[in-house]
Amino acid sequence: MSAPMLMIEALGIVFGHGAARNRALQEVSFSVPQGGSFGLVGESGSGKSTVLNCIAGLLDRWTGTIKVADQVLQGRRKLSFSRQVQMVFQDPYASLHPRHTVDRTLREPLAIHRLGDASRRVVQVLREVGLGPQFRFRYPHQLSGGQRQRVAIARALILEPSLLLLDEPTSALDVSIQAEVLNLLQDIRTQRHLTYLLVSHDLAVVSHMCDQLAVMCQGVIVETISREQLQSGEISHPYTGQLLLAGKGYDRAAIDAFQDFLPTSQQ
Amino acid sequence: MPAEAPLLQVDRLRVAFPSPRGEVAAVNDVSLQMGREKVGIVGESGSGKSITARAILRLLPPYADISAQAISFKGENLLDLSEKEMRRIRGRQISMVMQDPKYSLNPVRKVGEQIGEAYSLHRQASKRQAREQTLEMLAAVRIRNPEQVYNLYPHEVSGGMGQRIMIAMMLIPEPSLLIADEPTSALDVTVRLQVLAILDDLVSQRGMGLIFISHDLELVASFCDRVVIMYGGRVMEALAAGDLHSSQHPYTRGLINCLPKVQGKRGRLPTLERDAAWLTADFQGGARQ
Amino acid sequence: MDRPTGIITRTRDWLLSDTPASATQAAAGRAYLGLRLFGRNRLAVLGLAIIVALVALALFAPQIAPYDPIATDLTNRLQAPSTSHLLGTDEVGRDIFSRIVWGSRLTLYIIGLVAIIAAPVGILVGTVAGYFGGFIDIVLMRLTDIFLAFPKLILALAFVAALGPGIENAIIAIAITSWPPYARIARGETITFRNADFIRAIRLQGAGPIRIITGHIMPLCLSSLIVRVTLDMAGIILTAAGLGFLGLGAQPPMPEWGAMTSTGRAYILDHWWLITMPGTAIFVVSLAFNLLGDGLREVLDPRSDS
Numbered sequence: 001m002s003a004p005m006l007m008i009e010a011l012g013i014v015f016g017h018g019a020a021r022n023r024a025l026q027e028v029s030f031s032v033p034q035g036g037s038f039g040l041v042g043e044s045g046s047g048k049s050t051v052l053n054c055i056a057g058l059l060d061r062w063t064g065t066i067k068v069a070d071q072v073l074q075g076r077r078k079l080s081f082s083r084q085v086q087m088v089f090q091d092p093y094a095s096l097h098p099r100h101t102v103d104r105t106l107r108e109p110l111a112i113h114r115l116g117d118a119s120r121r122v123v124q125v126l127r128e129v130g131l132g133p134q135f136r137f138r139y140p141h142q143l144s145g146g147q148r149q150r151v152a153i154a155r156a157l158i159l160e161p162s163l164l165l166l167d168e169p170t171s172a173l174d175v176s177i178q179a180e181v182l183n184l185l186q187d188i189r190t191q192r193h194l195t196y197l198l199v200s201h202d203l204a205v206v207s208h209m210c211d212q213l214a215v216m217c218q219g220v221i222v223e224t225i226s227r228e229q230l231q232s233g234e235i236s237h238p239y240t241g242q243l244l245l246a247g248k249g250y251d252r253a254a255i256d257a258f259q260d261f262l263p264t265s266q267q
Numbered sequence: 268m269p270a271e272a273p274l275l276q277v278d279r280l281r282v283a284f285p286s287p288r289g290e291v292a293a294v295n296d297v298s299l300q301m302g303r304e305k306v307g308i309v310g311e312s313g314s315g316k317s318i319t320a321r322a323i324l325r326l327l328p329p330y331a332d333i334s335a336q337a338i339s340f341k342g343e344n345l346l347d348l349s350e351k352e353m354r355r356i357r358g359r360q361i362s363m364v365m366q367d368p369k370y371s372l373n374p375v376r377k378v379g380e381q382i383g384e385a386y387s388l389h390r391q392a393s394k395r396q397a398r399e400q401t402l403e404m405l406a407a408v409r410i411r412n413p414e415q416v417y418n419l420y421p422h423e424v425s426g427g428m429g430q431r432i433m434i435a436m437m438l439i440p441e442p443s444l445l446i447a448d449e450p451t452s453a454l455d456v457t458v459r460l461q462v463l464a465i466l467d468d469l470v471s472q473r474g475m476g477l478i479f480i481s482h483d484l485e486l487v488a489s490f491c492d493r494v495v496i497m498y499g500g501r502v503m504e505a506l507a508a509g510d511l512h513s514s515q516h517p518y519t520r521g522l523i524n525c526l527p528k529v530q531g532k533r534g535r536l537p538t539l540e541r542d543a544a545w546l547t548a549d550f551q552g553g554a555r556q
Numbered sequence: 557m558d559r560p561t562g563i564i565t566r567t568r569d570w571l572l573s574d575t576p577a578s579a580t581q582a583a584a585g586r587a588y589l590g591l592r593l594f595g596r597n598r599l600a601v602l603g604l605a606i607i608v609a610l611v612a613l614a615l616f617a618p619q620i621a622p623y624d625p626i627a628t629d630l631t632n633r634l635q636a637p638s639t640s641h642l643l644g645t646d647e648v649g650r651d652i653f654s655r656i657v658w659g660s661r662l663t664l665y666i667i668g669l670v671a672i673i674a675a676p677v678g679i680l681v682g683t684v685a686g687y688f689g690g691f692i693d694i695v696l697m698r699l700t701d702i703f704l705a706f707p708k709l710i711l712a713l714a715f716v717a718a719l720g721p722g723i724e725n726a727i728i729a730i731a732i733t734s735w736p737p738y739a740r741i742a743r744g745e746t747i748t749f750r751n752a753d754f755i756r757a758i759r760l761q762g763a764g765p766i767r768i769i770t771g772h773i774m775p776l777c778l779s780s781l782i783v784r785v786t787l788d789m790a791g792i793i794l795t796a797a798g799l800g801f802l803g804l805g806a807q808p809p810m811p812e813w814g815a816m817t818s819t820g821r822a823y824i825l826d827h828w829w830l831i832t833m834p835g836t837a838i839f840v841v842s843l844a845f846n847l848l849g850d851g852l853r854e855v856l857d858p859r860s861d862s
Contacts, residue, residue, distance in 0.1 A: 043455035044426075056760050082762035095753035099775050101582050108771070109761040126275065134575035137582040141573060144351045152757070159761065173312035176539035179525035183535045201456065208527035208536070231530055241352050246456040247529065249489030266367070 003070040005163055005195040006038075007031040011054060011064035024050050025062070025219045026132060032163075032212075037189065037196040040245030041243065042216035049090075052165045055197070056087050068163060087158035090168040092148035096140040102126070102151050103136045107169045109159050116166075121158060128191075129154045130184060141195045146177035150184065157188065164189075164197040170205065182208060203247045207231065217261050273477045274444060275323070276300045278336040282322050282500075285330055293318045293502045297501035303443075305470065305477045307487030307508070309522075316480050319497070320446045323478075324361060325353055340444070359389040362437035366449040368429035370438075372421040379405070379417030382436045389440045404435040408465050427458035427552070431465060438469055444476040453483065463490055484522050496522075499546045518545055530538070588768040590855045594731020606844035616662040623651035625811045632846045634827050644829040647819065652833045655811035659834070662812045663841065667789050668729055673731035673786050679777055683769050684740070686746025697743065703736040708791075709798055711758040713845020716804040723812070726805040730795050734788065741784055779856035786849035790842035797838050813838050 011028040014021060025047045032038040040048040053059040055066055057077040066073045068085060089095040096105060106122045128151040140148055149169060156164060169185065171177040182205065189196055202204050202250055203253070206213050207230055214224040215237065223237040235241055239261045245254055282294040294315040300307075310316040321327050323338055339347045345356065349486050358364075360467050373381060382404060383397035398417075405413035408431040408449065414433070416424070424432060430450060437445060448467065451459040463494070467490070470477045487494055489509040496503045496519050504516045514520060521539035572589075576582040594600055613620060622642075629649035637644040643652040684697035705710070749755060750773075758772055788813035797814025799805035806812030808819075813834040820831030 043457065058756050058759065077762075079762045082760060085760075087757070087760055089753040090755065091753060096756075097772060097776075100772075101576075101579060103579060103582075108758065108763070112762045112767070113785075137576035137579055138574070139582065139586065155757065155761075175484070175522060176311060176525050179527070179536040179538050182527065183538065186535065200525075204527045204531070205571045206534070207529045210530055219820055242457060244529065245461055248466075249485045250460060250463055251468060251489065252445050252464060255460045258461060 003034075004031040005036065005069060006066075006197060007033045007065075008051070008055070009065040009070075011051065011066065013050060013054060013061060013062040023219055025054070028064070028216075028219075028221055030221065030224055031213050032195055032197060035149065035195055036181065036212070037210045039210035039213035040197070040199045040216055041201065041203055041213055043201060043243075045218065046216040047219040048216050049167055051216075052167050052197065052199055056085065056165060056219075059083070063072065065133055070238050070240065072136070079113070081105070082109070082161075083159045084161055085163045085165065086159060086161040087165040088149070088152050088156050089166065089167045091172050092145050092152060093140075093172070095152050096148055098140055101137050101139055101141075101189045102131075105151065105155055106158055113157075113159060122160040125158045130180075134231050141209065144177075145173050146181060148183055149173060149177075151263065153181075153184065153188070157192070161194070163195045163197065166196060169198070171201065178205075185209070201229070203243055222261075270443065273300045274302050274341065275478075276337065276339045277319075277323065280319065280322060280333070280335040280340070282318050282334075283332040283431065285332075286477065291333070293500050294322065294397065297497070297500075299495060299502075299505075301476055301478070301493070303476045304493065305479060305491040307468075307479045307481060307491035307494045308497060309481060309484050309487050309494060311522075312484060313374075313499070314497040315450050317495050318477060318500075320448055322479055324332045324357055324363060324446065325350075325356075326363075333412050335447050346383070352555065355389075356441070358385065358437075359440050360442050361444045361446065362384050362440065362442040364430075364445065364447040364450045365455065366439050367453055368426075368433040369421065371433060372429070374421050376420070377418050378421060378432050379419075382439055385436045400439060401435075404439045405432075407438075408432070422468045426454050427462060428460050430454060434462070434466060434469070438473070438475075441473065444478070446478045446480070448480045449482070450479075452483070457484075463504065484519075485526065488512070501546055503545060517542065535537035560804055593852050594855045597851040597854060600854075601849045603844040603847030603849075603851065607848060609843070610660050610841055612666065613657055614664050617657050617661055621651075621654035621657040623654040625650060625655045626809045630839060634823065634830075636827075637829055640743060641798065642835045644827075646816070646830050647823060650809075650811075652816075656813065656818060656834060656837050659741045659811040659813045659816065659837070662723065662795070662806060662810065663793060664731070666723070667792050669727045670734055671785050671789070671790050673727075674734035674858060675738055677731075678735040678783055679742045681775060682734070682739040682742025683746045683773050683777060686743040687750055687765065687769055689747075689750075689774060693743075695730060696739070700736045703733065704740075706733075708733045711803065713802070716799060721804045721807060723810065725808040726799045730792055730800070731793075734792065735789075738781055738784065741780055742777045745780060748775050749773055749776055752807045753796075783849050783853045784855060786845055786852055789845035789849075793830060793838060793845075795843050 001069045008031065010023055010025070013025045015024050016022050026048070026262065028051060030038065032186070040051060050059065053111065054062045056066070103122060106123070106125065106250045107118050109122050110118045110121060111258065122136065126133065126136060126241070131150050131154070135143070135147065143151065166185070172182050173181060185196070186209070188194065198209050199208060207227055210227060212224065214221045216222065217239050222239050224236060229235065235244070242258060243249070276299060277299040280297040281292060282296055283290045283292045297315070308316045308319065318327065322333050322493050323345065325333070327333065333345060333346070336406050340356065340361065345353070348356065379398070379401050384403045386392060386400050387397045402417060402429045405416055410416050410428065410431060416428070421429065428467065434450070450466070451462050455461060465478070479487060479491055480520055488508050493505065494502070494508050494511055495505045503518045505515065506514060511519070512523065521537070524537040525539055527536060571585045573581065573585060576585055586657050605646065615725065627650065629645070631649065632641070632645050633647055633649040634691045635645040641653065643656065645651055646655070667821050681696050681700065682700055685693040711733045712726070715732060717784070719725040742841050755768060755772060756766060796816065800812045800814025801818040803815070803818065806815050808815065816834035817831050817838070820834065842862040
């Protein structure tokens with residue numbers, strides 16, 4: 001196997017000062033092989049989305065090492081980074097500019113990177129995400145949630161990146177739409193040989209999409225396991241077990257046994 | 268069903284909104300009957316589940332056109348009541364918990380005072396009495412330090428705590444029916460289940476009816492006694508929660524199948540093929556009655 | 557329903573198409589929907605009609621005005637409104653109607669120039685401060701605060717006193733005192749959008765600050781700014797009239813409405829039309845801009861289309 005597509009070592013970040021000081025990420029390390037699919041699972045405040053923002057360069061002042069395709073990321077991202085790493089955001093209603101048509105949204109990255117043949121690329125990428133050319137000149141308010149998320153995926157794909165960061169891409173969608181978008185993401189990964197880093201609170205979604213996953217709690221990875229281990233119940237940390245149990249639905253008796261977990265380093 | 272009159276009976280409810288392309292029926296021909304039990308209304312966005320709940324409480328904007336043969340609550344037709352009489356019903360008899368407590372609480376007043384006000388609004392009670400009741404209620408929703416939480420402002424409480432406070436506020440007038448509209452979908456899974464457990468305990472202790480509105484089929488199936496499945500403003504089927512997984516209705520089956528599962532296979536998820544026939548009045552679709 | 561396939565229906569269908577075939581059609585459809593929404597507000601349409609009439613009045617002033625607005629005619633001074641002088645004549649026999657017609661050019665000139673100077677300055681300062689935050693924000697916003705700390709008319713007076721009276725200086729003075737509220741609005745809007753996912757997405761695609769501010773943030777600030785500028789037009793007209801009234805704006809014999817009310821003041825008891833006619837013109841146009849602004853607010857509010 002060649003060098004991993006993404007390697008993260010001892011990633012840490014601190015928000016706030018003084019009493020409000022919050023170590024949002026501590027010693028987060030994992031790596032994703034080329035063409036692999038890795039999931040980060042956790043509840044809100046676990047720091048799972050913060051990891052994505054650090055990689056994407058939307059946050060700075062983090063500590064540790066982030067390597068993408070064997071290149072260490074430092075300081076401001078170069079323009080070429082955008083052609084390597086792209087991101088799909090959680091809320092399809094907030095991730096498209098309300099005053100730009102689909103066409104403009106998809107053309108803009110091409111203009112920034114001075115890529116020619118814009119019209120053909122736009123139509124092609126729209127077709128790839130399952131939207132016909134009739135969607136090309138619509139505004140976001142003329143699209144449903146699922147269609148918007150498809151446009152957001154198209155926007156991420158149009159620069160032909162090799163690593164896609166997916167921040168809860170389906171949690172704002174209805175379950176039937178979620179199934180369609182998850183299928184689309186899987187198809188795209190196979191066709192384009194992409195590497196995925198998927199963040200979700202839903203173990204079922206991660207288990208469906210990823211080969212490996214890390215469970216995060218309060219800024220710390222409590223365990224990293226493979227999909228097979230998750231399915232056969234080979235889990236070592238009680239927090240993972242609790243998440244797994246909670247995902248099964250309402251069980252009055254099990255709930256009283258729930259506990260609040262603190263990261264291992266603080267216990 | 269018990270011999271006594273049902274707690275709530277909705278008969279052929281229809282809610283329509285005006286739009287530039289003519290009137291659009293958001294809820295069509297919805298009938299519902301319940302006693303002191305937990306009934307889940309499940310549906311995707313646009314299924315009309317929230318509008319149904321708001322129509323029962325007459326909380327829809329004035330341009331909404333609500334019609335029904337009857338919406339009877341304890342034998343009283345809510346559609347015949349004046350706005351003033353309706354205010355007596357709301358809160359005192361039927362309460363509603365919304366998705367996000369942030370929008371339902373007044374940000375500049377202490378949460379304890381707001382709960383106390385919900386108590387004294389419907390009865391003559393001294394300030395001290397209201398305060399005592401409030402602290403008791405906060406303890407009932409398993410807040411460990413009620414005295415301390417009483418003096419907090421809404422922005423100082425977490426999502427799970429906020430939703431417990433909302434439940435306390437809605438239950439303190441001792442209503443006979445609680446409508447919870449996606450009360451836990453903004454919460455993390457474990458907190459969500461803990462809040463539901465509190466709701467479950469209180470509802471059964473006090474012998475209340477609960478309408479639980481959610482998009483989460485599995486959660487509703489495991490939490491409620493009965494499930495009503497809505498799609499496109501119509502009831503697809505109504506069945507006992509335990510029978511959900513053996514449902515024959517194509518929509519229900521589709522919803523269950525398209526969920527990814529931890530133990531599931533890697534391949535493509537089945538997607539839902541929508542059928543226009545589901546929205547015709549006489550569609551049965553093999554649904555068990 | 558029987559649908560005639562006339563040109564109007566076809567145009568309407570083209571505009572309302574859910575599947576626009578080009579960017580132009582999408583933009584036109586959007587504009588049409590906005591226009592329809594605007595058309596539902598009767599008062600706003602009235603405001604727009606008055607402003608269109610004002611522009612027409614200014615454009616065709618030489619054709620409309622029956623008399624020379626500056627030529628004096630002492631034999632006909634202080635004539636009450638009549639068929640030969642619709643709105644009467646002033647203290648040196650000039651036809652008030654002609655002066656108001658010609659004065660509309662000055663009014664439009666003033667508000668147009670003020671809007672062209674103040675709005676871009678405000679939006680630029682506001683978006684830059686809001687987008688970058690930190691030190692740049694502090695410097696730009698304290699500067700804005702300094703301008704905001706003075707009463708508008710007093711500050712304008714001070715500038716005119718320093719620059720010398722005259723209509724150009726009045727315009728500059730009003731523009732200098734008008735931009736700070738726009739900067740505040742633009743900054744506030746920018747801060748709400750700065751961390752939105754669509755801005756983060758375009759940053760991740762390699763866009764620089766100039767592209768983000770001009771292409772993504774400014775269009776979103778523009779609508780609330782247009783509304784605010786429209787509502788401010790009334791204030792600008794009144795400030796200009798105030799300066800004219802104090803003799804610091806347009807200089808005689810220019811037919812500026814404010815200056816006209818100023819001279820009319822001396823005759824208010826015996827010859828009411830001298831002050832009433834230009835005063836009414838100021839009132840009607842100010843009101844029209846306010847009505848228009850309210851209507852635009854409904855159409856342009858970015859929160860209304862999501």
